[in-house]
Amino acid sequence: MKPGTNAELLIGPLLRRVVGTRATIWVETSAPALVRVRAGDAGGESHTFTAFGHHYALVVVEGLAPGTTAPYEVFLDGSLVWPEAGSQYPKSVIRTRDRDDGAQPVRLVFGSCRETTQHVTARKLPPDALDAYARRLMLADEPAPDLLVLLGDQVYADIPSPAVKRFLSRHRKDGHDGPAHEVVSYEEYTQLYLESWRDPEMRWLYASVPSVMIFDDHEIIDDWNSSAAWRDDIKQQSWWTERIASGLASYWVYQHLGNMEPDELAADPVYQKVIAAEDATEVLHDFAIGVDANGGYQWSFALDVGRTRLVVLDNRCNRVLDPERRSMLPPAEWEWLADQAHGDYDHLVVGSSLPWLLPPGVHHLEAWNERIATSPRPRVSAFAERVRRAFDLEHWAAFHQSFDALAALFARIGAAPSGPSSISVLSGDVHHSYVARALFGARVAAPVHQLTCSPVHNQVPSFMRPMLQVGWWRIPATVARALARAARVAAPSVRWRKVAGPYFGNAVGTLDHDGRSARVTIEGTTTDGALRTVAAVDLAS
Structure with a gap:
């Protein structure tokens, strides 16, 4: 002091x-x-x-x-x-960039899924990739990035560290009916951010590099908004109202507030109410409850860095879960996305916490599961719902119409005579890293890639690695497609192939744009906490 x-x-x-x-x-x-x-x-x-x-x-x-x-x-x-x-x-x-910065290169660093460095469990996590990146950047041996893009699971409300669990034990009164080892209240959420963001290397990095952030499920709870049945079940929990109110309110304060530029702040009704209130607790609590129940607030955002257009999507809060019209985004947000995707720029980058392109075998499995979950036979639909939750089958592939709608948007933008020279989807969530290219054919001039970099500091369960690896293989993918076809699932509107990966260690990604060229580099951590290149791909050819 x-x-x-x-x-x-x-x-x-x-x-x-x-x-x-x-x-x-x-x-x-x-x-x-x-x-x-x-x-x-x-x-x-x-x-x-x-x-x-x-x-x-x-x-x-x-x-x-x-x-x-x-x-x-x-x-x-x-x-x-x-x-x-x-x-x-x-x-x-x-x-700051030059006043006329169209010719300046653009560098975006991205990743997701970071358990705090102090997290101690029975498993030993590999070194933290963002810590490693921060230490290297301190040496000033490379250009600083224009933006750090964090793609979800910045904190884990449902898997807190031992230190936060000890705080929960001290903080809660006897008889608290929430999960014993999960965060529920706003005060408990503050401990997650305090622990994670005061890590010395991370504190320096956040203070020195501009950042934008979007949530995924673990900021609230695993499988958040995976289905209408999931929501019906979670709302029966006596602690859920406090959990969702605290989770969304704390996300708005700690993450979303900083996503807005000064002019957007001046126009944001929630921000204006917050700064006008003597105590904004009730304002934020009521806002969060209303958003969860009725939507109406857009967490997605867009910005330009030089000749790069970045559009970051909310893949969680505003999902449409009605089984007859499941959608990753509500109709008004689809219109907003289409508006943002059109414009005068050289490169389009879409930030999506959940990968758009998964291993094909996994994609077809998710599409099959979505279809049979709507079966009129209760036993079949109940079985599908259990499988969905057990294996986290709730990515773009499990929102089949949304998957095709995004593909159609990319095809339309990429085929335009004055379209971008590259289209990239930045994602995380799946705890492994890879690069995949969408195969639209000659009619779409702009190459379209899925760039998945995850985790920053976590690891994929060992039992899931084989499934994620073989999901790229032709024969398992063919079998999974046959399963989906038997359930009368239409083939996806685009094909894709893996270009690099999969890599299962902790990693951080760098997307470089220079004029009309584009390149992605994914770096994994070594046992001594340094970084090594595990993938480097040219994206604009």
Whole structure:
């Protein structure tokens, strides 16, 4: 704590968005405070807002010079709190692109599924790939990325670390009816972020590289919104209302808030209500309950970096689960996606926490399962639902119409005379990494690839590895397709083939765009915590 202030910096700063000559910095503090950020002659300030007994601010820094790198400082009530005194880490900086940045290269670093580095279990996890990347970036031997794209499972509410489990035991009163070893309340969610985001290397990385984030299921619970039957069952749990309210409210505060650029913040009705309230607890609680019950809030977002268009999709919260019209996105969001996919850019990147292209054998199995889950015979549909939950069969392949709709959109964009030179889908979730290419034929000029990089710090259960490997083999895929055909599942509207992988270790991906060229590199961790290239693929040819 610094003299002159009662507030400390609990989490942050997180450098979230850099747009032109403005940037946003997110912080959590221990008490209400005036947060001021200074980067040379540029700066900004904001009072914290309060929710659930915690204090946060998102500061808009204005007046940055184009094409510059500016170290920045954070002050609470006038006292310097960042950089920390005696820190061994390089200074955090804000990098802006040139005013006319169309010719500048673009670098996106991506990954998903990160259990905190302090997570200790009976299994030994390989080294953390983002930690390894942060340590290498500190050496300044390579260009810093324009954006860190985190594709889900930034925290695990249903698989907390031993330290968080001990907090749950101390925090809860006798007779609490929630799961004994899972996070339920907002206060418990804060422990997940406190533990994960204060990891020293991660703290430096988040403070030094702009980031955007989207949830997957583990921010809430495994298999979240996998089916209408799943929702019917989970709503019978007495603790579910608090879990979903806390999960969505904390996600909005810790992750989604920073996805918005300054102009979007000014137009977001939830943000305006939050900063206007003396205490935003009720605002966020009611918002979360309403979103879960009725939708109406768009978590998906889009942004441009140079000549690259990034569109990040909500694959979880706003799913349509009616068995007769299952869809990854509601109708209005499909229209929004189509609008965003059209425009003047060189490369289209779609962030989807769940892979669009799976191993073909797994794809056909999921499509078969979706069909028989609607069987009029109760025993058959019940069996299909049990299989769906046991093997997590709820990706794009299990939303067959959505899979084909996304394929049609890519075909239309990729075939346009002035279309992009590459289309890439960035995904995670499946705890292994691979590159696959969609085979649209000569009519679609732009190459379309699935780039899956997962996990950052986790591992796939050993019993699932053979299924994921053989899913790419021709004979198992043919058998699975025959099963789907027997259930009267139409063939997918596009074929695809594996280009690289699968790789089952912890990994981080880098997508580089330079003019009309595109290249992806996936790097896995070594036993000593360094990174090595496990896949490198040119994407624009």
